[in-house]
Amino acid sequence: MDHAPALAARPARADYGLDAPGVVRALAIAGILCLLVAAIFRPVRIVVVAGALMVGEAALMTWSSRRGKLRARERLLDLVPWRGDERVLDIGCGRGLLLLGAARRLRSGRAIGVDLWQARDPSGNAIEATLANADAEGVRDRVELRTGDACHLDFPDAAFDVVTSLAIQNIPSAEGRERAVREAARVLRPGGRLMILDSRHSAAYVRTLRSCGLACVRRSRLHFDMFPPVRIVSARKAC
Numbered sequence: 001m002d003h004a005p006a007l008a009a010r011p012a013r014a015d016y017g018l019d020a021p022g023v024v025r026a027l028a029i030a031g032i033l034c035l036l037v038a039a040i041f042r043p044v045r046i047v048v049v050a051g052a053l054m055v056g057e058a059a060l061m062t063w064s065s066r067r068g069k070l071r072a073r074e075r076l077l078d079l080v081p082w083r084g085d086e087r088v089l090d091i092g093c094g095r096g097l098l099l100l101g102a103a104r105r106l107r108s109g110r111a112i113g114v115d116l117w118q119a120r121d122p123s124g125n126a127i128e129a130t131l132a133n134a135d136a137e138g139v140r141d142r143v144e145l146r147t148g149d150a151c152h153l154d155f156p157d158a159a160f161d162v163v164t165s166l167a168i169q170n171i172p173s174a175e176g177r178e179r180a181v182r183e184a185a186r187v188l189r190p191g192g193r194l195m196i197l198d199s200r201h202s203a204a205y206v207r208t209l210r211s212c213g214l215a216c217v218r219r220s221r222l223h224f225d226m227f228p229p230v231r232i233v234s235a236r237k238a239c
Contacts, residue, residue, distance in 0.1 A: 014133040016069065016097045017124050020061065031055035061227055069166075071225040072197060073101045076232050080162055080193050085109045089160040091150045091184060092116075092167020096130040096143075098197075102164060103139035111139070112160075114148035115167070150180040158189045166197040168205075177201055178208050185212040190239045195232060202231040209235045 034051025076098070084107035090099035093113025103111040117126055127145050134140040148154055150168060163184045171177045181196070185208075188194055194214065196205055202219050209217045214235040222229040 014096070014100065014136040015124075015129070016095045016133065017129070018062065018066075019069070023061070025058075027054045027061070028058040031058060057227075068225045068227065069097060072223060072230060073097055075223060075225065076164070076195050076197055077101050077105060079195060079232065079234055080105075082106075086161035087159070088112065088162045088164070089114070089153075089155070089184075089187060091153070091163065091165035091180065092170065093130065093145070094125050094167060096133045096137075098164045098166055099130070099143065100134055100137045100139055102162065103134070103142045104137060106139075106142050109142065109161075110144065111142055112144045112146065114146045114150070114153065116149060117147060151176055151183060152179075153183045153187055155187045157186055158192075159187045161189055161192045162195070163188050163192070164195045164197075168196060169198045169200055174201075174204065177204065181205050181208045182212060185209060185214055185235075185237070188214075188237045190237050192237045194235045194237070196234075197230050197232055199226070199228040199230045202233050205233045209233070213238065 031051045031054030034047050034054065038048040038051060082105045084105065086106060086109040088099075088102045088106070088109065088111040090096075090102065090111065090113045093099040093115050096113060099111050099113040113130065115125070130145055131140065134143045146154075150165070150171065165180075165184065168177055168180045168184075171180055184194055184196075194209070196202070198205065206217055206219050215238045217235040218233070220232040220234075222231060
């Protein structure tokens, strides 16, 4: 009796969640309501335009979460001259977008992610989801997750070769964001690289990093891989 060969199970794809899910949901609902009102009551044209803009923005934010931020991740990580043995810290790692991307570039190094694990941004933000993504990316043996506050990192000075973050922008106060950037600079080793992805506060990060004495502080042009568009702030700690 012939037996068909068993099909190999396909590995699960990493899911990095929907960014700002509440905002996306609100935009989509409001936009659809505006378009329904326009279809039923034929009000002034501005209602149609507003509805279309809100639905379009919700669609762009969804595309950014599912596709665009993967491109932005590779753009950022390509700026690091990887050896493969680096000790990496990702601040506010969430479901692991930057953390696991960095881990894929390591051979003998270690990638550590810290987060407060707040579920609202990205959606489904939890240690279990990040570990599942690490399995899907094939890097779980190179990854460590911790609960921690970006403004008060529980690491000694000069502990990491590379520090990354795309979550500092989510800290609500300017003072908190400055503290987080200073903490990122503190735990960076001499010669190490710091990379921050941000859509709103990049100019402030540049000022803070220069005041910390970091070298080669640069702010990229706007990149439209994500919506809203983002910039990469990069710096190197002097040896």
